Amino acid sequence: MKHLLLNLHEVVIALTILETLMLCIALGVLPGGRKPSRRLLQFFFILVIGTLTSTLITWNASFQSMAIAHYPWLPALLSACLLLQGPVLFFYLRSLSCKGDVYQWRHGVHLLPALLAVGVIFVYDLSLHDWLPWHWAALSEVDRAALAFVWFLVKCSPLIYVLACFYTECRLRRQLKQMYSSIAERELRLADWVLGGFFIHWLWSFIAYFLGGYVSGETNDLLGIINNYLTVLLVNGLFLFGWRNTRELLQHELVVAVAPEKDRLQDIPQVDEKREAVACGIREQRLHLESHINLERFAEQIGIKPRELSTIINDHYQQNFFEFINTQRVEEAKRLLAAPECAGDTVLDILYQSGFNSQSAFHRFFKRITGMTPSEYRKQALPPVDSAPVQT
Numbered sequence: 001m002k003h004l005l006l007n008l009h010e011v012v013i014a015l016t017i018l019e020t021l022m023l024c025i026a027l028g029v030l031p032g033g034r035k036p037s038r039r040l041l042q043f044f045f046i047l048v049i050g051t052l053t054s055t056l057i058t059w060n061a062s063f064q065s066m067a068i069a070h071y072p073w074l075p076a077l078l079s080a081c082l083l084l085q086g087p088v089l090f091f092y093l094r095s096l097s098c099k100g101d102v103y104q105w106r107h108g109v110h111l112l113p114a115l116l117a118v119g120v121i122f123v124y125d126l127s128l129h130d131w132l133p134w135h136w137a138a139l140s141e142v143d144r145a146a147l148a149f150v151w152f153l154v155k156c157s158p159l160i161y162v163l164a165c166f167y168t169e170c171r172l173r174r175q176l177k178q179m180y181s182s183i184a185e186r187e188l189r190l191a192d193w194v195l196g197g198f199f200i201h202w203l204w205s206f207i208a209y210f211l212g213g214y215v216s217g218e219t220n221d222l223l224g225i226i227n228n229y230l231t232v233l234l235v236n237g238l239f240l241f242g243w244r245n246t247r248e249l250l251q252h253e254l255v256v257a258v259a260p261e262k263d264r265l266q267d268i269p270q271v272d273e274k275r276e277a278v279a280c281g282i283r284e285q286r287l288h289l290e291s292h293i294n295l296e297r298f299a300e301q302i303g304i305k306p307r308e309l310s311t312i313i314n315d316h317y318q319q320n321f322f323e324f325i326n327t328q329r330v331e332e333a334k335r336l337l338a339a340p341e342c343a344g345d346t347v348l349d350i351l352y353q354s355g356f357n358s359q360s361a362f363h364r365f366f367k368r369i370t371g372m373t374p375s376e377y378r379k380q381a382l383p384p385v386d387s388a389p390v391q392t
Contacts, residue, residue, distance in 0.1 A: 050081035083114035086161025158202040288328040338381035
């Protein structure tokens with residue numbers, strides 16, 4: 001690392017910078033997803049680019065000998081990018097479930113660690129030269145304390161945010177289970193893996209920070225190299241999670257009554273035929289009984305566009321797609337529970353026959369719509385068994 005312009009590890013970092021830039025551009029052009037969430041994810045990738053670029057320059061021997069090493073701009077950029085990654089990741093996850101709850105003035109408090117670190121760097125004029133650990137012994141006591149404070153913020157602050165991210169993801173999972181009977185478990189598991197990866201990544205950085213003063217320079221370099229490779233893996237994982245979740249998992253919309261003059265149904269050609277196709281998809285094709293049915297598959301099966309299907313369900317039925325499907329499933333469950341020929345089936349049998357794949361979701365939706373549990377509904381709906389006739 002001391003004699004070559006770029007060694008193998010730095011080439012990997014450079015390629016990751018290029019890949020991250022392409023992923024950031026791709027997020028801007030790929031269809032689907034919420035714009036605020038996608039913008040936050042793009043900003044996160046920009047911060048990763050800033051972190052990797054400033055890291056590459058900071059630890060490269062060729063750059064260390066240039067005039068840039070005597071100015072505070074690079075340490076300030078590196079600190080700001082590292083300290084902003086946690087808040088941006090946190091608000092990205094929060095934006096998936098809290099529409100319109102991200103851009104508020106009070107959330108500016110999350111910028112304080114980054115602003116504080118950058119302020120200290122410029123006030124004490126801490127240059128790239130001062131940032132390197134092997135130069136710390138030559139610093140004044142005040143500068144050394146200021147630099148130690150910045151490093152403490154950079155290494156400790158992300159851990160707080162990754163714990164906040166875990167809490168936010170758990171709350172998102174609970175919210176989806178309250179709304180839908182069939183949620184995208186693969187995407188939620190991927191979220192757990194990605195957040196777990198970032199926790200390991202930032203925990204590793206935290207541990208390496210405290211070990212730095214007790215291990216050799218070679219071991220310190222190895223710890224930093226492993227940290228960079230964790231970034232490479234996590235960039236790919238976060239992109240996959242963000243793209244799949246914003247495109248598929250969270251396309252639910254708020255149901256709002258539409259004024260007649262703004263009725264979007266009028267913009268759909270042959271809307272009556274397509275509305276009938278939706279009804280046939282339930283009545284004849286019985287698509288709601290497929291446990292993993294989604295908007296795209298339903299639209300494909302009845303031969304209309306997903307956007308048209310979403311508009312018809314939202315504006316005509318005044319429900320989002322999953323509420324519409326689960327309502328139909330509850331109607332099917334009611335029919336089966338009241339059918340004498342199904343009297344021998346358990347409630348568990350009924351829920352699977354109705355298209356549900358979760359017992360808790362089935363009971364939750366059923367009680368929300370009928371006001372009673374499936375067992376109570378069955379007792380009320382089925383005629384009492386006739387007792388043996390009394391002989392006279």
